[in-house]
Amino acid sequence: MKRSILIFFQMVLLLMICVPVALADSSISISVDKTTAEVGETIVVTGKTSPDSWVPIKVVDEGKSIIFFDSGKADGKGDYVIEFLIPETAPGM
Numbered sequence: 001m002k003r004s005i006l007i008f009f010q011m012v013l014l015l016m017i018c019v020p021v022a023l024a025d026s027s028i029s030i031s032v033d034k035t036t037a038e039v040g041e042t043i044v045v046t047g048k049t050s051p052d053s054w055v056p057i058k059v060v061d062e063g064k065s066i067i068f069f070d071s072g073k074a075d076g077k078g079d080y081v082i083e084f085l086i087p088e089t090a091p092g093m
Contacts, residue, residue: 028055037086045082048074055080
């Protein structure tokens, strides 16, 4: 009985997460000012998405190690700008 209640609540939580995402406008554009960078350089990511939505960004090096992971929030028009610096202690460098 407890297990079925737990499974039910897990399903409800999943639906609560998925329904707003399914109803949201799924279009997003992204532009990056550089495709490769050296340690110490700044990368600027810009684009457009749904107004006031969060935009996650993950940057990996050639060895698939994560060197940057963060998110930025789009403005009221859906425009976003995320800037980050390639750290000196980036894994895989």
